[in-house]
Amino acid sequence: MSAASVPLRRALVVGAVMLLSPMGCASSAGVARADSEQPTSRDAPAPRPKWGLVIHGGAGVISRENLSPEREAEVRAALTQSLQAGHAVLAGGGSALDAVSAAVRILEDSPHFNAGKGAVFTHDGVNELDAAIMDGTTRKAGAVAGVRRVRNPLSLARLVMEQSPHVMMVGEGAEAFAKSRGVELVDPKYFYTEDRWQGLQRALEKERARQQPASSLPAGYDPVSGDHKFGTVGAVALDQKGALAAATSTGGMTNKRYGRVGDAPIIGAGTFADARCAVSATGHGEFFIRYAVAHDICARVEYQNVPLWQAADVVINDVLVKAGGEGGVIAMDRDGNVAMPFNSAGMYRGYVGEDGEPVVAIFREAEAAGAK
Amino acid sequence: MSAASVPLRRALVVGAVMLLSPMGCASSAGVARADSEQPTSRDAPAPRPKWGLVIHGGAGVISRENLSPEREAEVRAALTQSLQAGHAVLAGGGSALDAVSAAVRILEDSPHFNAGKGAVFTHDGVNELDAAIMDGTTRKAGAVAGVRRVRNPLSLARLVMEQSPHVMMVGEGAEAFAKSRGVELVDPKYFYTEDRWQGLQRALEKERARQQPASSLPAGYDPVSGDHKFGTVGAVALDQKGALAAATSTGGMTNKRYGRVGDAPIIGAGTFADARCAVSATGHGEFFIRYAVAHDICARVEYQNVPLWQAADVVINDVLVKAGGEGGVIAMDRDGNVAMPFNSAGMYRGYVGEDGEPVVAIFREAEAAGAK
Numbered sequence: 001m002s003a004a005s006v007p008l009r010r011a012l013v014v015g016a017v018m019l020l021s022p023m024g025c026a027s028s029a030g031v032a033r034a035d036s037e038q039p040t041s042r043d044a045p046a047p048r049p050k051w052g053l054v055i056h057g058g059a060g061v062i063s064r065e066n067l068s069p070e071r072e073a074e075v076r077a078a079l080t081q082s083l084q085a086g087h088a089v090l091a092g093g094g095s096a097l098d099a100v101s102a103a104v105r106i107l108e109d110s111p112h113f114n115a116g117k118g119a120v121f122t123h124d125g126v127n128e129l130d131a132a133i134m135d136g137t138t139r140k141a142g143a144v145a146g147v148r149r150v151r152n153p154l155s156l157a158r159l160v161m162e163q164s165p166h167v168m169m170v171g172e173g174a175e176a177f178a179k180s181r182g183v184e185l186v187d188p189k190y191f192y193t194e195d196r197w198q199g200l201q202r203a204l205e206k207e208r209a210r211q212q213p214a215s216s217l218p219a220g221y222d223p224v225s226g227d228h229k230f231g232t233v234g235a236v237a238l239d240q241k242g243a244l245a246a247a248t249s250t251g252g253m254t255n256k257r258y259g260r261v262g263d264a265p266i267i268g269a270g271t272f273a274d275a276r277c278a279v280s281a282t283g284h285g286e287f288f289i290r291y292a293v294a295h296d297i298c299a300r301v302e303y304q305n306v307p308l309w310q311a312a313d314v315v316i317n318d319v320l321v322k323a324g325g326e327g328g329v330i331a332m333d334r335d336g337n338v339a340m341p342f343n344s345a346g347m348y349r350g351y352v353g354e355d356g357e358p359v360v361a362i363f364r365e366a367e368a369a370g371a372k
Numbered sequence: 373m374s375a376a377s378v379p380l381r382r383a384l385v386v387g388a389v390m391l392l393s394p395m396g397c398a399s400s401a402g403v404a405r406a407d408s409e410q411p412t413s414r415d416a417p418a419p420r421p422k423w424g425l426v427i428h429g430g431a432g433v434i435s436r437e438n439l440s441p442e443r444e445a446e447v448r449a450a451l452t453q454s455l456q457a458g459h460a461v462l463a464g465g466g467s468a469l470d471a472v473s474a475a476v477r478i479l480e481d482s483p484h485f486n487a488g489k490g491a492v493f494t495h496d497g498v499n500e501l502d503a504a505i506m507d508g509t510t511r512k513a514g515a516v517a518g519v520r521r522v523r524n525p526l527s528l529a530r531l532v533m534e535q536s537p538h539v540m541m542v543g544e545g546a547e548a549f550a551k552s553r554g555v556e557l558v559d560p561k562y563f564y565t566e567d568r569w570q571g572l573q574r575a576l577e578k579e580r581a582r583q584q585p586a587s588s589l590p591a592g593y594d595p596v597s598g599d600h601k602f603g604t605v606g607a608v609a610l611d612q613k614g615a616l617a618a619a620t621s622t623g624g625m626t627n628k629r630y631g632r633v634g635d636a637p638i639i640g641a642g643t644f645a646d647a648r649c650a651v652s653a654t655g656h657g658e659f660f661i662r663y664a665v666a667h668d669i670c671a672r673v674e675y676q677n678v679p680l681w682q683a684a685d686v687v688i689n690d691v692l693v694k695a696g697g698e699g700g701v702i703a704m705d706r707d708g709n710v711a712m713p714f715n716s717a718g719m720y721r722g723y724v725g726e727d728g729e730p731v732v733a734i735f736r737e738a739e740a741a742g743a744k
Contacts, residue, residue, distance in 0.1 A: 139662040139695065145633075146542055166632045167661045170518055171543040173631020180630075258552075259545020260538045261517075268640040268664035289539045290511040292640035295664040296671065303675035323511065 050336030051238050052353040053086040055079065055103050057113045058231035059282045059328040062346030062362060075112050076360050079350045082106040083358035086237060091356065096245035096278075097135050097158070100235035104131075104154045104247045107233035111193045113348070114231025116152055118193045119251025121200040127191040127251055129153040130265040132168075133161060136244035136273030143168040143265040149185040150178050154249045157265070159183065167267065171259070196254070203255035232264055234280030236273070236332045244278040244334060246271050246294070252285070263288035268295035276334050277301045277308065283327010283344065287320055297331060308332070312339035422708030422725060423610050425458035427451065427475050429485045429720030430603035431654045431700040434734060447484050448732050451722045454478040455730035458609060463728065468617035468650075469507050469530070472607040476503075476526045476619045479605035483565045485720070486603025488524055490565045491623025493572035499563040499623055501525040502637040505533060508616035508645030515540040515637035521557040522550050526621045529637070531555065539639065543631070568626070575627035604636055606652030608645070608704045616650040616706060618643050618666070624657070635660035640667035648706050649673045649680065655699010655716065659692055669703060680704070684711035 057079055067075070086103035090096070108116025119127040131153035132143035142161025145168070150156045156178050160169050169177055178185060232250035239245075248271040250264040262285025263270030270281040272294035279294035288294075293315055300311035312331045320327070321343050328342025330349060340349050350360040429451055439447075458475035462468075480488025491499040503525035504515035514533025517540070522528045528550050532541050541549055550557060604622035611617075620643040622636040634657025635642030642653040644666035651666035660666075665687055672683035684703045692699070693715050700714025702721060712721050722732040 134662075141662050146545070164630070165658065166628075166630070167658045168633040168638070170631040170633055173518070173629065177630035256538075257545065258536070258538070258549035259542040261540040261542055266540070266638055266640070267661050268638070268667055272664065286537065286539045289639050290506075290513050292644070292664065292667040295640055295667050299668065299671035300675060303672060 050353060051090050051240050052332070052336055052338070052351065053083060053090060053099050053103060053235060053237040054330040054332055054338050054340060054351045055082050055086070055107070055233070055235045055349065056280065056282050056328070056330045056340070057107055057233050057348030059342045059344040059347035060231075060326070061344065062348070064363070067362070071112070072362065075348060075362065078107065078110040078112055079348060079360045080358045082235070083350050083352040083360070084356075086235060087352045087356050087358070090237060090239055091354075093240055095241075096237040096239040096243045097133070099237040099239060100133065100245045100247035101154060101158060103235040103237070104233055104249050105152055108152050108154060108249050111195075112231075113233045114196075114251045115233040115249040116251075117191055118196060118231070119191050120196050120231070120254040120256075122252075123200075123204075123255050123257040125200065126188060128256070128259070129191075129249070129251055130261060131157040131247070131249040132265040132267060132271040133157045133247040134245065134267060134271055134273040134278075135161070136246070136275055136278050139274065141167050141267045141271075143267060143271070144170065144174045145261040145265045146171040146259055147174050147178070148188050149175055151184055151186045151190060152249075154247055156183055157247075157249075168265065170261070191251075196251075199254050207255065232270075232282040234264075234271070234282060234330060236278040236280050236330055238278075238332050238334065238336055242334060244273050244275070244332060246273040246278040246280045248280045248282075250282075262286070263293070268292050270294060272298055274298055274302075277331065278333075279312075279329050279331045281327060281329045282347065283320075283342075284325050287323055287325025288327065291315070291319060291323065291325065293320070293329065297329065301333060308337045309339040309341075313341045316341040317343050423462050423612050424704070424708055424710070424723065424725040425455060425462060425471050425475060425607060425609040426702040426704055426710050426712060426723045427454050427458070427479070427605070427607045427721065428652065428654050428700070428702045428712070429479055429605050431714045431716040431719035432603075432698070433716065434718030434720070436735070439734070443484070444734065447720060447734065450479065450482040450484055451720060451732045452730045454607070455722050455724040455732070456728075458607060459724045459728050459730070462609060462611055463726075465612055467613075468609040468611040468615045469505070471609040471611065472505065472617045472619035473526060473530060475607040475609070476605055476621050477524055480524050480526060480621050483567075484603075485605045486568075486623045487605040487621040488623075489563055490568060490603070491563050492568050492603070492626040492628075494624075495572075495576075495627050495629040497572065498560060500628070500631075501563075501621070501623055502633060503529040503619070503621040504637040504639060504643040505529045505619040506617065506639060506643055506645040506650075507533070508618070508647055508650050511646065513539050513639045513643075515639060515643070516542065516546045517633045517637045518543040518631055519546050519550070520560050521547055523556055523558045523562065524621075526619055528555055529619075529621075540637065542633070563623075568623075571626050579627065604642075604654040606636075606643070606654060606702060608650040608652050608702055610650075610704050610706065610708050614706060616645050616647070616704060618645040618650040618652045620652045620654075622654075634658070635665070640664050642666060644670055646670055646674075649703065650705075651684070651701050651703045653699060653701045654719065655692075655714075656697050659695055659697025660699065663687070663691060663695065663697065665692070665701065669701065673705060680709045681711040681713075685713045688713040689715050 082103045086099040089099040111118035130145040134141040142157040234248035248264040269289040277298035328347045331339045454475045458471040461471040483490035502517040506513040514529040606620035620636040641661040649670035700719045703711045
């Protein structure tokens with residue numbers, strides 16, 4: 001590991017430690033910062049943005065008890081591969097848009113995350129996928145929701161952005177658009193994993209035990225069992241030209257019904273990027289929509305002129321905690337600063353900077369222990 | 373007309389006049405304010421919020437040339453009726469949520485607006501309806517998109533908010549939810565109006581003339597002919613208890629394809645309310661999504677501590693104009709201040725305060741002339 005990646009690694013760890021403090025407290029150190037990431041250059045003393053990529057693979061009840069060492073190793077490998085794919089794009093002078101696309105695609109194709117292959121099942125036993133992408137420089141954005149046969153929903157969201165006058169397409173209409181653009185449609189069975197199917201069975205059983213459908217329960221009730229309430233994937237990147245992008249892809253909530261759409265494909269809620277700030281979220285989507293989380297973080301950066309880490313920390317660890325909304329975000333600003341606060345037990349996450357050294361983290365405690 | 377409604381009427385007029393200035397200019401007087409609405413009370417000198425209701429029936433190319441006197445009279449009558457319905461709720465001590473629901477329902481049921489009865493047609497000749505509602509006090513929200521058989525989509529959005537754990541439902545799933553809650557589903561023919569059907573035929577003809585489908589055109593291209601690019605309806609209200617709510621309902625864009633969803637059902641884009649600020653938007657939805665217009669206005673009010681009129685004016689007449697996004701918003705804050713800026717030729721709009729005197733406006737010039 002190069003010296004340059006140390007501060008970020010420490011930051012990931014510090015973040016983990018600080019977030020053990022009471023959740024309602026907006027700790028100023030409770031997020032990752034990559035302030036010292038950039039190698040200094042003798043003949044170019046002018047500061048320039050530190051390019052890099054941050055990813056998440058979902059936040060939720062992730063503990064040693066429900067993550068086997070084998071699975072943890074596979075998750076870490078997938079996160080690392082995703083970071084490497086995004087880094088390769090950025091290192092070659094590619095765009096932030098291409099970097100987040102490459103990074104998310106790896107996670108969509110992995111069965112370990114709730115996006116693409118391995119997505120959770122709806123109440124009716126199908127997979128309905130949502131995704132969104134946004135280009136911070138142009139503010140162009142694309143989103144799809146409720147698609148059932150698109151192998152890589154984020155790629156379709158990008159096509160919506162680049163090849164249509166629209167931002168958002170849903171359901172069969174979105175699939176018709178995919179077909180018209182030659183996108184590979186897969187048999188819905190492609191998304192099946194035994195794990196997720198069993199997750200649905202457990203959720204249905206729980207629901208039957210309660211003798212009432214999830215949809216008749218009050219807002220805020222979460223029909224998803226703890227061990228499956230994570231997995232949404234996302235990426236934010238800053239490229240060598242200083243452009244930001246954000247992307248998010250998800251299968252939503254286990255046992256979701258009635259064409260429910262969460263925050264991932266909602267521009268401003270689960271996904272947002274402007275010239276100064278990019279955010280991708282994961283968590284209990286309804287809360288992220290009501291609090292316009294992704295846009296709110298960027299609005300605080302712009303209008304309150306607070307550092308990114310502070311804006312992200314207040315929204316996740318103060319506003320959302322008070323509201324009862326569980327989850328986290330990854331965020332980057334135009335100076336290459338990184339934040340990845342979460343108020344849940346764990347969040348699959350990682351970062352890679354110019355040095356190309358991927359840094360991956362899952363738990364709080366484990367990282368803190370490892371830092372000693 | 374009572375004296376109390378004069379300042380608002382003048383404000384509507386002033387707004388109209390000022391908005392004639394170059395669109396890129398963020399005029400500080402270019403919006404309506406209702407600062408003097410509240411009758412003073414001798415034995416209760418403490419200031420209290422001025423309750424009231426603001427509505428819109430869409431923004432766009434509205435001119436004397438394409439609006440016959442007969443139609444104008446009908447539009448004004450419907451807007452007035454909507455204001456009266458909302459006022460009755462508020463005057464009786466009802467909630468802002470109930471007031472915006474009542475006001476929007478009248479406009480959904482009127483064939484003159486692009487929502488409910490009278491919605492525009494999709495490329496495939498059907499009506500796909502979107503709506504959202506948000507309670508500023510609790511931040512609870514409900515939204516539906518792409519429903520085809522729900523007579524009053526806003527009522528369904530409210531049911532999503534109140535009787536499900538979710539915020540957003542789309543397509544057939546949303547209709548299945550409607551059915552499960554006993555919502556009246558209508559024959560899709562209910563939404564038909566000859567005007568809108570002819571609007572689709574003109575759009576299709578134009579598209580054929582161009583020899584390319586609208587969806588292959590670059591982002592920003594607007595497939596809707598000028599005279600049909602308006603009609604989304606919405607309302608914001610402040611009730612006697614000081615609670616704010618926002619609601620929006622629409623048929624979207626004529627000739628839309630592929631399950632396109634605009635800004636109306638996107639919380640933070642076309643619809644948003646918090647404890648301090650409520651916004652409903654109308655216009656070229658893709659821009660309102662990319663700029664998270666409704667949330668951005670409220671974020672400026674909160675984080676920049678600027679007056680509502682200024683926040684709304686900057687977003688509509690500066691940010692959106694520079695981006696090329698046509699449309700407008702209605703907004704209220706917790707002190708009862710009102711803003712209704714638009715950067716298009718006209719916007720169907722209206723306001724009613726405690727005195728119950730509805731004030732309705734459509735054009736810029738006409739209002740200005742009438743004020744002399």
